[in-house]
Amino acid sequence: MSRTPGGRVVDLSLTLAPELPASWPGALPFRHFVEHWFEEVADDAGIRLCGNNAPYRSHGLILDEHTGTHFDAPAHFLAHEDSGLPMAHPLGAITGDRVDPAQFIGPAAVIDITGLVGTAAPGRSPLITASVVRSWEDEHGEIAPGEIVLFRSGWDAHYVVGDRGAEYIRRPLERADTDAWPAPDVSAMEHLGARGVRCVGTDGASMGPAHDGAPTHVAGLSRGMVFVECLAGLDQLPTRGAQFIFLPVKVAHSAGGPGRAVAILP
Incomplete structure (x- = not known):
């Protein structure tokens, strides 16, 4: 943790290295x-x-665009509206280079969902439903438009070298013999969209559940959200009061891209 005139800076990014589980199975x-x-x-x-x-x-x-701490642009799961594909959508034209960087900056609302870890069958993600988010709001106040919602599960503890590192992505996804990261479902995305949330982050390996990731992605990205995935160190942040910043690499026609995520604590 370092300090600037505006406050303490907390690094929320994974370190990339070939020996770490940085890449999605099947990707480059x-x-x-x-x-x-x-x-x-x-x-x-x-x-x-x-x-x-x-x-x-x-x-x-x-590297694949979606390696380590990275973001998903709407074009990641939405095709261009003139493509004729089933996933065609007007927001399919919003590639990574066309996302307003201001969308990645805002006050953080950190939702602790560590209690969900391990509550689903192996290979399946415990679901963060709208009722989970509403229960958090009952205690901490309603989520405001422009807040950046960060789901803290502690899943980054699996991001290590060696056999245990396979539990970060590969074993839950490919072998389905270990727990998978908690992930929001469609109802949670609908609720956050209604609250005016434009950016959602997670320390899980993906915003979507391990067993069926597409519906969650489509529900959020089609509402103009962007996702920041594979965050780390969210346990260093207060429930509210931190300023979140993510600055991705700007690549033309991309579906997202890696970057550096930090929070500033006043």
């Missing part, structure tokens, strides 16, 4: 490699890896 695996180095480098077999005796270092990145 994350790669990070040296392109230039201060001197020529060879491996143990004497094969030249990089060099050019450059006076600097730089690395190459290969």
Whole structure:
């Protein structure tokens, strides 16, 4: 945690590394490699890896848009309205580069849903329903338009190197033999949309449930929301009072993209 004139800065982003479970199963695996180095480098077999005796270092990145802490634009699940596809929607034209960055900045309303973890069958996500959100509002006050709702489950504790890291995404999704992250259902998205929420974040691996992610995505994105997924460290934030900021990479025609998420605590 660092400090600025406006308050303390809390990093809410996952670290990307090939040995961490940063990539969605079936997507392009994350790669990070040296392109230039201060001197020529060879491996143990004497094969030249990089060099050019450059006076600097730089690395190459290969990654899927939805790797690590990232956002979903409406175009992620909505096709262009002229496409003729079943998922066609007017907001399908809103690609990542067309999302107003102001939509990623606002006061945070942190909803603790840690009690839901492990309450569903293996491979299925416990559902965050509208009634769960309303119960939170009964205690903490109604969610206001422009607030950024962050669902805190503590799921980022699974984001580790080794066998346990498979519990972050791969085992719940592919083998369905471990718990899956809690996720909002359609009713929750409808409720948040009615409240005027434009951005929703989660420390889960996806905003959608592991067993059926599309309906939740469509329900929120079709209401003009954006999602910030794979957050970390939400337990450092108060229920209210923090300012949330997410700044993604701006890529033309994208369906989303990685970025850095932080909160400012006054």
